[in-house]
Amino acid sequence: MLSILQTALELGLIGSLTVLALFLSYTMLGVCDLSTDGCFTLGAAVGAVVAIAGHPWLSLPAAMCAGVLSGFITALLQTKLGIDSLLAGIIVNTGLYSVNIAVMGGASLLNMNKTATVFTLLKSALAGTRAAGLYKLTAGLIAAALVVLFLSLFLRTRLGLAIHATGDNPDMVRSSSINPDFTTIVGLCLSGSLTALSGCLLAQSQKSVNIDIGSGMVTIALASLLIGRAFAPRGSIPKRALGAVIGAVVFRLVYAVALRLNMPAFMLKLVSSVIVIIAIAGPYLKNRWPELHRRLYHGRERGGEGHA
Amino acid sequence: MLELERISKTFNPGTVNEKRALHELTLHVKDGDFISIIGANGAGKSTLFNAIAGSFFTDSGRITLGGADITLRPEHLRAKEIGRLFQDPMRGTAPGMTIEENLALAAGRGGWLSRITKADVALFRERLAPLGMGLEDRMQQPVGLLSGGQRQALALMMATINPPKLLLLDEHTAALDPATAEKVLALTRQIVAEGRLTCLMVTHNMQSALELGNRTLMMDRGRIIFDVEGEARSRLSVPDLLVLFREAAGRNLDNDRMMLS
Numbered sequence: 001m002l003s004i005l006q007t008a009l010e011l012g013l014i015g016s017l018t019v020l021a022l023f024l025s026y027t028m029l030g031v032c033d034l035s036t037d038g039c040f041t042l043g044a045a046v047g048a049v050v051a052i053a054g055h056p057w058l059s060l061p062a063a064m065c066a067g068v069l070s071g072f073i074t075a076l077l078q079t080k081l082g083i084d085s086l087l088a089g090i091i092v093n094t095g096l097y098s099v100n101i102a103v104m105g106g107a108s109l110l111n112m113n114k115t116a117t118v119f120t121l122l123k124s125a126l127a128g129t130r131a132a133g134l135y136k137l138t139a140g141l142i143a144a145a146l147v148v149l150f151l152s153l154f155l156r157t158r159l160g161l162a163i164h165a166t167g168d169n170p171d172m173v174r175s176s177s178i179n180p181d182f183t184t185i186v187g188l189c190l191s192g193s194l195t196a197l198s199g200c201l202l203a204q205s206q207k208s209v210n211i212d213i214g215s216g217m218v219t220i221a222l223a224s225l226l227i228g229r230a231f232a233p234r235g236s237i238p239k240r241a242l243g244a245v246i247g248a249v250v251f252r253l254v255y256a257v258a259l260r261l262n263m264p265a266f267m268l269k270l271v272s273s274v275i276v277i278i279a280i281a282g283p284y285l286k287n288r289w290p291e292l293h294r295r296l297y298h299g300r301e302r303g304g305e306g307h308a
Numbered sequence: 309m310l311e312l313e314r315i316s317k318t319f320n321p322g323t324v325n326e327k328r329a330l331h332e333l334t335l336h337v338k339d340g341d342f343i344s345i346i347g348a349n350g351a352g353k354s355t356l357f358n359a360i361a362g363s364f365f366t367d368s369g370r371i372t373l374g375g376a377d378i379t380l381r382p383e384h385l386r387a388k389e390i391g392r393l394f395q396d397p398m399r400g401t402a403p404g405m406t407i408e409e410n411l412a413l414a415a416g417r418g419g420w421l422s423r424i425t426k427a428d429v430a431l432f433r434e435r436l437a438p439l440g441m442g443l444e445d446r447m448q449q450p451v452g453l454l455s456g457g458q459r460q461a462l463a464l465m466m467a468t469i470n471p472p473k474l475l476l477l478d479e480h481t482a483a484l485d486p487a488t489a490e491k492v493l494a495l496t497r498q499i500v501a502e503g504r505l506t507c508l509m510v511t512h513n514m515q516s517a518l519e520l521g522n523r524t525l526m527m528d529r530g531r532i533i534f535d536v537e538g539e540a541r542s543r544l545s546v547p548d549l550l551v552l553f554r555e556a557a558g559r560n561l562d563n564d565r566m567m568l569s
Contacts, residue, residue: 165405168404175384175391175414178384178416
């Protein structure tokens with residue numbers, strides 16, 4: 001049981017980087033970036049190829065650079081070429097499928113069983129200490145902590161505030177002499193780099209990349225983000241970013257418990273879809289409730305009169 | 309100061325919805341002018357502001373500001389020299405961000421990676437205190453919690469925190485209740501006077517169009533049909549304006565929002 005919890009925690013922390021990427025693009029910038037799935041796989045593929053080539057540390061910045069490029073193209077399509085932001089994400093996502101296979105040298109699966117990765121390096125560094133068995137958890141914790149710290153600092157800078165304001169009121173950004181196209185590009189590049197890093201770490205932790213590693217990731221991350229919002233609905237940026245990480249972990253824990261209760265593993269994506277639906281439709285229906293209630297009540301009232 | 313040379317703008321050209329919003333309009337604004345602009349619905353008042361602020365490029369003509377040709381300069385770059393307030397208080401501020409963050413973006417001090425300093429906060433407090441709305445003690449609250457009047461007052465502060473060469477006020481008190489509108493208008497007058505700002509103000513209140521500023525324009529169908537300042541203006545009354553409109557436009561001034569007193 002403990003090992004299941006530990007695995008859930010590891011997956012949650014590594015996946016939380018994608019959730020933090022969406023925190024930046026979806027919550028702050030107000031763009032639902034549907035290229036997330038492809039970008040995640042891109043990071044995994046690039047990271048794996050670089051690691052297999054014998055550069056485990058270099059694999060991290062390499063994956064992040066690939067993510068920046070992916071985010072840049074998505075942003076360019078929507079800011080400079082007049083393509084709707086949802087469509088831009090879908091287009092890039094589709095294109096990335098081919099790119100990812102090309103990166104993996106035409107294969108749809110890469111094996112890293114005998115490859116030195118950041119995880120094997122960390123494992124040998126921790127060998128003999130009490131944390132020896134916790135190297136994946138340690139890596140996930142460090143990564144999540146660094147990204148939360150980065151976002152907390154970055155979103156307080158003028159550029160960070162401008163990105164936040166772009167999602168809030170682009171008119172106001174323009175009247176502050178800042179080009180919202182620019183802030184959108186920077187925001188999506190950053191979120192792309194985090195998504196790709198997340199993919200790179202997941203691939204290395206499970207010692208293989210599959211072309212489907214990122215499929216459904218945007219919904220899973222969105223579900224985690226919305227769960228996290230329940231923990232920290234408002235308040236300071238560090239609090240909300242931490243909420244996103246907690247959301248990612250809670251999602252994985254709930255999923256692990258469901259697996260223990262004999263839910264088949266293939267249900268993961270349906271569960272994430274349902275969570276997103278509930279989290280978004282719930283508040284909407286709650287707002288509409290007085291109106292729905294009125295309709296219901298009105299009908300009964302008239303029915304009652306008819307009987308009388 | 310601001311020169312508009314025969315600027316034109318037609319919306320939906322070549323369709324049944326074609327609308328000539330600005331028609332070879334020429335206007336010379338002198339340094340320190342405070343101009344009020346009146347006109348019927350659809351006369352082109354807001355289009356004129358959009359053209360000056362750069363929300364779109366004009367089809368023809370030339371716009372210069374302080375000697376520089378800004379005809380093809382994008383909106384966000386013009387915003388360095390042009391401050392603007394809209395009728396809708398929501399348009400000038402970011403509701404999900406704090407008062408302090410809104411002001412910091414408007415002030416735009418330092419580089420991209422600079423953060424809000426103690427000096428900035430002190431400056432913001434100093435600027436907000438004279439509003440008498442207690443905003444200086446709510447700097448960490450999201451702007452979305454403020455009332456319309458408070459948001460508009462904040463937007464006015466944001467638009468003028470770096471004194472702009474030109475301030476555009478597009479019926480900026482029309483959505484506020486009368487008492488708040490009066491307060492925001494008094495503030496506007498004070499800020500414009502203190503900064504000796506050049507200012508264009510669209511209003512539907514004919515009385516304040518004559519009271520505020522030093523010059524009044526009347527627009528109709530994309531043109532300026534009447535331009536008065538100085539002594540000739542000080543002798544005018546609201547009924548005179550109505551007569552002038554009828555003479556210049558060849559019909560009665562009908563505007564359901566126009567306040568005649």
